[in-house]
Amino acid sequence: MKKLAKTALLAGAAWSALGTIAFAQDAAPTQDPSAVDDIIVTARRRDESLKDVPIAVSVLGQERLDETGATDITVIQQQTPNATVQVARGSNSTLISFIRGVGQQDPLWGFEPGVGLYVDDVYIARPQGAVLDVYDVSRIEVLRGPQGSLYGRNTVGGAVKYVTNGLSDEPELTVRGSYGSYNQIDLLAAGSMPLSDTFRVGAAIASYDRDGYGTNLNTGAEHYDKDVLAGRASAEWEPIDSLSIRLAYDRVEDKSNPRHGHREVAGATPGSGIPGSVYDTNAGIGDDNSVMSQGLAATVQLDMNDNWTFKSITAWREGETDTVIDFDNTPAPTLDIPAFYADDQLTQEFQFLFDYDGAQGLFGIFYLEGHAEGAFDTIVGNPFFPVASQFVIGTAGYVDTTSFAVFGDVNFDLTDRLHLSLGGRYTVDEKTGHVFRANYATATRSPLTGGTSRAPTLQRTNYTNTREFSEFTPRIAVNYDLTDDLTTYASFSRGFKSGGFDMRGDAILTPDTVNGYDPETVDSYEIGLKGALDRLSFSSAVFWNKYQDQQVTTQVPAVGGIASFVDNVGSSTFFGAEFEGRLRILDNLDANFSVGYLESEFEEFLRYNLTLGVYEDISNQVVLQNAPKWTGYLGVTYRADMAGGQLAVTPSVSYRDDYSQFEFPNPVLDQQAYSLVDLSIVWTDSSDRWLVGLYGKNLTDEEYRIGAYNFAGATFDNSLIGYYGPPQTVTATVQYRF
Template identity: 30%
Template sequence: MIARTILLAGVAGLCFIASAASAQEPAPAQAAPEQGATSGSPRGDVIVVTARRRQETAQQVPLAISVIRGDSIEATGNFNVVKLQQLAPTLQVYTTNPRNTSVNIRGLGVPFGLTSDGFEQGVGIYVDDVYNSRVAAATFDFLDVAQVEVLRGPQGTLYGKNTTAGAINITTNQPTFDFEGRAEVTAGNLNYKQAKAAISGPLSETVAARVAVATTSRRGTLYNVATRRWINEQDNLGLRAQLLFQPTEDLSITLSGDYSRQDPECCGTTFVRVGTTQRLLTRQYDALVAAANAAGRNYQVPSRNPYDRLSDLDSNLNAGNKIGGASLKVKWDVGPGTLTSVSAWRFWDWKPENDRDFTGLSIVARSQNPSQQDQYSQEFRYNYESQDIDFVVGLFGFKQRIDTQGVESQGADASRWSLTNAAQINAGILNGLTASNTQYLKSTSAALFGQLSWKVTPELTIQPGARINYDKKSGFYQRVVTTGSGQVIASCAPAATAGNAVLAAQCGVYQPQISAPSASDWNFTYDFNINYKIAPDVLAYATYAKSFKTVGINQNGLPLDANNQPILSAGTVKPESVNHFEAGLKTQFLDRRATFNLTAFRTEIKNFQATVNNGQFGVLRGYLANAQKVRSQGIEADFKILVSDRFTAYANGAYTDAKYKKFVDAPCPPELAGGTVTTNAAQWSPAGQAGTAANPSFSRPNCDISGQRLPGVSKWAFSYGAEYNIPAHLLDKDGQVYLGVDGNYRSHWNSNASPSIYTEVKGYALTNLRAGFRGEGFDVFGWVRNVFDVDYIENLQVAPGNVGLIAGQVGDPQTWGGTIKVSF
């Protein structure tokens, strides 16, 4: 309440001062001129961005930036952040459900794997200057979006909250003083239906409003034979309303509110493969299924071909997600500069249900971790521009609380799956064993930041930036374990389990825990950019950035020591220290009808925050650990050409070499785990060698994965597109008939934090087509996505218990449909 009162008081005070100081006649809003635009340029070759917190053309910005306009997003069907990677090659977005979504740039940003609230994302996601603290809170459908800017490389001196890998800057269409509107309906196979509408206009000479709504639904792409339902569906609703008050040409106040609801039966997996681990041969997946069947079951997976799109998950599935908030943005031209205040409150309500054993057997009968988040942020910025010097200076404050109430229960098949003692199996001592966790996270952050552009000559600009950041986190985690009869397990210490084989077996699955990690840190970061205009349309630049990502805390249960006790020292993880080097060339030629940009980069991170999972049931969601050193380096190229009013094309490519340079104590991948653990290297068994009673396998306590590639990163990635049109007259309307194609390719990548031979995802290429007729105020087109019906995997997951089961989520099959758009 104190934070909210201070935030609202600050906003009200700034609004009052700004309003009192403005006494000029009201004036309608005017669009900023597009600098450098040339008359007669086909389809407009100048793209205005706000990447540096001021309006300028994309080619003037001395950093690697991909700009995706709203019409391109709609034409290619990329309706949320998850789909953006099809248009931006160095953006990697992987998701098993909205909460567990990783957004990385150049392989860096969010630790790949199950999400923990205790760390920060390295890719900041902003919507109209409002920071979204969790990736899960930004998985909403794009609604009335003007454009998306993907900024690559550290952005901490202009964007808040540890943007060590980059930022995604989303700008929505703003209220206008000219009456306008648009509507769009789409229908396709898989019972796909989408409708969008937006209307904007004046309420008075000084007040304008804009309202937008969108709804999306689609049948699922995976058939669950257990429930006889299609799962992994889409069921989304989004609303946005904005009110603009512009009493003078120097002052604008925008109040915005939005709400997004997602309520699909999601997110299920399908069987992909089995890989042999170092467990006993009788404890491997196929042997366990055979043992269950010998005991009276008749279980078999519905298909061993994931592209049959069949599943048999027996637990409830839900991915209920509610996201929303409000913001107040005040812009006041003060002398030669502009003062901006952005005050915001956002909420996120997550209600999941999952099947964490990935099978139709009742091993993990229930798994859910519902969360509720509130965040408040306040930013003040002052932008100054002159002939010789431009600068931005700002203050940023942030406060967040996340509460989670989790439950995970073992089912009727758990004892046979996890135990070897026949009496314990027959007694079903794990059936109903439940871990209930309660946790919260409190996070506070404050920063002073600035960036200066000194135009030494008309061609040469030197641009230093700096940021002072303070972060404080405090968390709480408590796990209460109860047996199937409701008895609370008070302790799993050796003294408690000695002589009690049943308790020891139950403690081998879930252990009571309690921890209250906390950490705080000050950091000073900076960057230095020098750029030179070799020619009017050729810009060369070089950047060095010293950045950081703040301390992390483990919020989802800790790993265990040899005495089956939580390792309390693992409660916190060190902050990341980032050294980033980048050089680039931005060019335009053929009367600015062609654009070619080239970037080379190298990023080194010490104490990289990685999400790891050691296969223990007790570590419910994985935990954070520091990899000693990570490096990402590569080259990116972007090309676009507007041959004429009739033909346009683009091609983007990236080579990314992202590796663990030093990670000597990582959890082992499945093929090197599951046997008797020993520190005697001479006894370690080969990868994938199952043990027997007479000849058991021996496993490493941990693995050195130095030199191996980071998960989720394709070494090669490309995207391309082209469109051709001819003038036409149809249904008494003048317009254009057009044909468009776009596509993307990603080479193979690994989806396990410790790369495994069983979680290698094959590369794939997708192609999309569209054809239609458009004219003034309307557009009618048909589309086909994944034209060649390519089979591909979006993500692979290792089943808990290290039994060798690999489950996955298959990508969308070929889809097709039609869209009608009208505007006025």
């Protein structure tokens, strides 16, 4: 099945190219509403045709999301080349993202993602609550490669933009209900109402409930269930023709049970066998979990004259998480982690956009003030060890961040066909970090997470430090219009992810942890070709990345606990290619496709030797995590008139090559190549009011890991834990627009 799917994907891409030549000979050009030059994106923070943007961008519009039954933002992994967008291990709503092998999977406070997430141009700094459900959405844009000049720090891999729907001038109301496998019940209501000629209000609320794919065999609780309530409210006011003001508030509450994972190898303690289902667990720490994320944003746009526009984006966000993670997945407290996180951020961005005959672009200023804090316990209570040897490591701390940046991006029309884009950003970050880590006697919660009040038996870390990081991230691109429908470009861009402090750092085992770690940078060289040829719209790119001062988080067993490293381990290189697009095979038959290829390797990987107390280069022992060599997607949509409306049938297959969960390969935990087969059948009436859909996901019931933990050894009862993607599901949806 895997080889067949891979062959189909590559053959689909080849057929697209061959089909273009054939149709060019015997068919007149047709106006395809999905053609690249008709898609408007805001990849450069202003409205532009996708064809004219010298950036690799994938776009999933509302129609495509509806046709494929997209449920949340992780759907972009299947349809975007060289992308990893998944639910984090042990969570239901925490996001991990990698693009072209660059990202960050550690959601602990103080660590920052390597792929930026934006909702209507508002930066989402923390990954908790960031698995956005697809409701009230206009499109999702995926910008691949460093976006340092316009999107700033922490976009070394790229950026994902979630663009919500604007409010209509006419009263609107949409209601939607879905029922599916595992007693899935999803409900949505979204609407807007003009209160005057210049003022509109709108709101959307969605409820997502589902029984678990598995069971906690120890407690009887649902496992891999879903219990999410999300809402959004907005208001738009245009007091004069040249001024618009938009206020938006959103909130997500996730009360799903924690995901404890699946034990991949048996241990020695009671209940440490391998459960029969990959969705079952024997975790004993409990099933309480709560995540809340909310934010408020105000966007003001003023057209100062025919050439200049001023834009202000002010946003506040906060989040809270109370959770538990059972790393050993046994009833015993062999390696249990109760934890809480909290964060808040305030951002302000001013943009000055201009548009003249020979030059277009913008200049801006960005400011962020953020606070992230938390605490967690590492309860080490192996029942085969003497009681005196059982203990808990308590960890707590915070990071305060102040970030200021000035940026600009200008496109010059050197001739009618030749264009030069110059951009740059200068960022200054100041971070203050506090880390406390100590051993407490007995294997129960420490005072840091609400346990019995007692003094530590050994203080491992207790420091406060402040560091400043600054970086200039340039971008230069040249694009040439080969024809009115074809554009080629070459670009160089740099991205950087800020330095910081290891919130797990152990000053006894790794004394240098008090100094923090430095920023990492990615230099990217890219050439691309995009446009439309008769019935084919496509985008392609070839790129080479140099990843330097790479930040890598690893944790290893050590005498007296677990040693955590967040080091600037060295450097790696990436080479890859991407091809995606849409082919109109027949007037009623379309093929959407994407193929991604990625080669990556470490050139240097410095690892601290706990025994010798020195750094060693072990680059010949490691690989890049979440960096499969091949990714691909092929979906064919057939449309036909039926019962006063249109029927769209879309079978699809996505492919993902072998990849490692961590920098250190592990044959037990690493995921082998797999394919996901989906089928959607959607009917919409001629007035576009009714939508009836039937969506089948993972129809071959593939079992595939999306995350893991590796705590091998007797101390932790050989805890190798896997987390899995959804099994086969079928969902029916009915939607009506008033």
